[in-house]
Amino acid sequence: MKQDNIRNVAIIAHVDHGKTTMVDRLLGAAGAFRENQRVEERVLDSNDQERERGITILSKNIAIQYGDVKINVIDTPGHADFGGEVERVLNMADGALLIVDAFEGPMPQTRFVLRHALALGLRIVVVVNKVDRPGARPDEVVDAVFDLMVELDASDEQLDFPVVFASAMNGYARYAADDGNMDMVPLLDTIVQQVPAPDCEPSGPVALQICTVDHSSFVGRIGVGRLYSGTMHKGEQVLVIKNDGTRYNTQIKQVFTFQELGKVEVEAAGAGDIIAVVGVDDADIGDMVTNRDNPIRLDPIEVEQPTMSVVFEPSTSPLVGREGDIVGGRQLRERLMKEAESNISMRITDAPNSTGMEVAGRGVLHLSVLMETMRREGFEFQVGRPQVIIKSDGHGGKLEPIEEATVDVPSEYAGKAIEVFGTAGGEMVDMFQRGEDTHLMFKIPSRGTMGLRTRLLNATRGEAIMFHRFSEYGPYRGEFGRRKNGLMIAKENEKSVAYALDTLQQRGRLFVGPGVDCYEGMIVGESAKEGDMVVNVARTKSLGNQRSSSADKAISLTPPISFTLEEALEYIEDDELVEVTPQSIRLRKRLLSAIDRKKANKS
Structure with a gap:
C-alpha cells in the first residue's frame, strides 16, 4: 500500500556541487523559517568541522511539509571518505536528487553514490545546479549524466529521469534553464510527482530497520530508520534482532518523527515514515526492531570495507600533559570503542604488538576528522603513518586498494601532472580536452595518494583540481615515492x-x-x-x-x-x-x- 502523503528522498552529489545549500533553499521555500529569522548559510552543516572544511561529514534528516505531503530529505556527504554514511542512509529513501554542477558535470563521487542509488532501485531526479555560473553547459551535462547511468547499468525506467535546472545560491529551480522562474516550486513539484510514495503495510507487524545511530547524553543511543510496516507506539514491547542473529525483548521509551530541522516526540508513528526511537540500548546499524509475535527480518545493510588504517597510542612525548586533559591509554581506548559503536564505516580493534588501538577507515581525511574531533575534546595522543590494508589474492600474491583519480589542469601543466602521478605509481587511463583545461584520469594505489595533492599543486602552480575515490583491489605495485629529503x-x-x-x-x-x-x-x-x-x-x-x-x-x-x-x-x-x-x-x-x-x- 502506498503512503501518498510521504516522500523519502536522499540528496546525493559530488563534494561542493551544492547539496547543503539546496536543502537551505528547500526549507526556505516550504516556510520553515520566519520572515525575520536570521539563518546561517548551510544550516545543516552544524558540526564545527563541517563549517570549517566546507564539507558535509554526517548525514542529516530533515522534513519539509509541502501542501499535504511530508517530504523527508536526507542530506548526505559528498566526499568519498564518508561513503559509508551514504551507503546506509540510501536504504531509507525511495528516490534521490542527483545534484550535478552545470559546469563540471558528473565527477568521481557522482559515480560512486549513483551506483549505490541505482542498485537500490531508487528513482533518480537530476538537478543541474549552478546554471548561472559562467561557462555553464547544462545540456551537455544532462547528456553526460545519461551516459554515466547507461555505463552503470541503469534500468530503462531509471534512464527516463526528470531534469530540473537550478541555482541554489540564487534560490530558483526551473524546468528549462532559461524559463525565468525565480522560486523553488518546480523542484518541490517534481519531487512530489516523480519520487514514488513509500510502499508499506500500515496494518502489518512493526518492522523498523536502523540505518543511523544518534546519541544523546540524556537518553543514550537513538536508533533512526525507516518504518517499513505497522505503527510504532510509545511504550510498545518489541523484539530486537541484531546483525549477528541474537535477539532480545525491549520496550520503546520514546518515538520521534522529523519536522523541519529537528525531531518532535509523538505517541505513534505510521509506516513509510522515517522515525527515531529510544529504548534500544545497544542500537546498531542494520538492527531490526520488530513485532514479538510476528517478527520480520530484512536484508542486512552492507557497507564497503575500510582501505586504510592507523594506530592511535597514548603519547610518550616529554611534553605530555601540558596541553591536553585526557592522556591515559584507558581513556583513549574507551573513546575509540565508543566511536566504533556509532561509526559503521570505521573498524576499531586492539593493535597487535602495541599498546594502542588500530583504527581503519576510508582514507586520510576520514581518519583525520576523528583525530580532530578527539583533540577538541581534550585528548592528547600520538599516531603513526597510515597503512593501506593489504589482501591476499589466494595464490601467494598481494592485492592493494587502487583509487580512481581525476585531474583538471590547464593544458600547459598537463605534462607536469602526468609526471607527478607517474612517480606515485599512477597509470593514466584517459585524457581529453575540456575548453582550455585538460581532463586526466588515472588508476593509482591508495599509498600513492598520500601527499600527492601537495606535490601536484606545487608542480602546477596551484592550478590543478584533483579528486580521487576507491575503485577496487588490484595487484601490489611495489615500492615507490619515498621522501628524498632528510x-x-x-x-x-x-x-x-x-x-x-x-x-x-x-x-x-x-x-x-x-x-x-x-x-x-x-x-x-x-x-x-x-x-x-x-x-x-x-x-x-x-x-x-x-x-x-x-x-x-x-x-x-x-x-x-x-x-x-x-x-x-x-x-x-x-x-x-x-x-x-x-x-x-x-x-x-x-x-x-x-x-x-x-x-x-x-x-
Whole structure:
C-alpha cells in the first residue's frame, strides 16, 4: 500500500556541487523559517568541522511539509571518505536528487553514490545546479549524466529521469534553464510527482530497520530508520534482532518523527515514515526492531570495507600533559570503542604488538576528522603513518586498494601532472580536452595518494583540481615515492631560539618558530639534502667583551611551515609519529634518542 502523503528522498552529489545549500533553499521555500529569522548559510552543516572544511561529514534528516505531503530529505556527504554514511542512509529513501554542477558535470563521487542509488532501485531526479555560473553547459551535462547511468547499468525506467535546472545560491529551480522562474516550486513539484510514495503495510507487524545511530547524553543511543510496516507506539514491547542473529525483548521509551530541522516526540508513528526511537540500548546499524509475535527480518545493510588504517597510542612525548586533559591509554581506548559503536564505516580493534588501538577507515581525511574531533575534546595522543590494508589474492600474491583519480589542469601543466602521478605509481587511463583545461584520469594505489595533492599543486602552480575515490583491489605495485629529503631533528629538550633558527633556515625549511618548546627526537625542519641531521635549536650567540660589527643586525626568519593533520599524516614515514594535542600538531621520531636510532638502523 502506498503512503501518498510521504516522500523519502536522499540528496546525493559530488563534494561542493551544492547539496547543503539546496536543502537551505528547500526549507526556505516550504516556510520553515520566519520572515525575520536570521539563518546561517548551510544550516545543516552544524558540526564545527563541517563549517570549517566546507564539507558535509554526517548525514542529516530533515522534513519539509509541502501542501499535504511530508517530504523527508536526507542530506548526505559528498566526499568519498564518508561513503559509508551514504551507503546506509540510501536504504531509507525511495528516490534521490542527483545534484550535478552545470559546469563540471558528473565527477568521481557522482559515480560512486549513483551506483549505490541505482542498485537500490531508487528513482533518480537530476538537478543541474549552478546554471548561472559562467561557462555553464547544462545540456551537455544532462547528456553526460545519461551516459554515466547507461555505463552503470541503469534500468530503462531509471534512464527516463526528470531534469530540473537550478541555482541554489540564487534560490530558483526551473524546468528549462532559461524559463525565468525565480522560486523553488518546480523542484518541490517534481519531487512530489516523480519520487514514488513509500510502499508499506500500515496494518502489518512493526518492522523498523536502523540505518543511523544518534546519541544523546540524556537518553543514550537513538536508533533512526525507516518504518517499513505497522505503527510504532510509545511504550510498545518489541523484539530486537541484531546483525549477528541474537535477539532480545525491549520496550520503546520514546518515538520521534522529523519536522523541519529537528525531531518532535509523538505517541505513534505510521509506516513509510522515517522515525527515531529510544529504548534500544545497544542500537546498531542494520538492527531490526520488530513485532514479538510476528517478527520480520530484512536484508542486512552492507557497507564497503575500510582501505586504510592507523594506530592511535597514548603519547610518550616529554611534553605530555601540558596541553591536553585526557592522556591515559584507558581513556583513549574507551573513546575509540565508543566511536566504533556509532561509526559503521570505521573498524576499531586492539593493535597487535602495541599498546594502542588500530583504527581503519576510508582514507586520510576520514581518519583525520576523528583525530580532530578527539583533540577538541581534550585528548592528547600520538599516531603513526597510515597503512593501506593489504589482501591476499589466494595464490601467494598481494592485492592493494587502487583509487580512481581525476585531474583538471590547464593544458600547459598537463605534462607536469602526468609526471607527478607517474612517480606515485599512477597509470593514466584517459585524457581529453575540456575548453582550455585538460581532463586526466588515472588508476593509482591508495599509498600513492598520500601527499600527492601537495606535490601536484606545487608542480602546477596551484592550478590543478584533483579528486580521487576507491575503485577496487588490484595487484601490489611495489615500492615507490619515498621522501628524498632528510630531516632536522632536535638535539635536546629546550625552547627554540631565533639565533639558532637563523642558521638552520639556510640549510632547509623550518617547522618551528622561535620560543617553541622542543624535545630530543622532535622534527623541527626538513633538510635540503638527503639524510637526517641532529641540530641544536637552542644555540645562542657567544658574547665577548668587544662590540661586534654585526651585533645589531636584525634576524629575519622565514615563517615556519605549519601542517594540518592530513598533511602531517601524509608527510611522515614509518619510523615517525604525529603527536596530536588540543593546541599543537608536532612531528617526532618514534625513537627519540639519536643513539637508539643509530642502533635500530644497524640492526
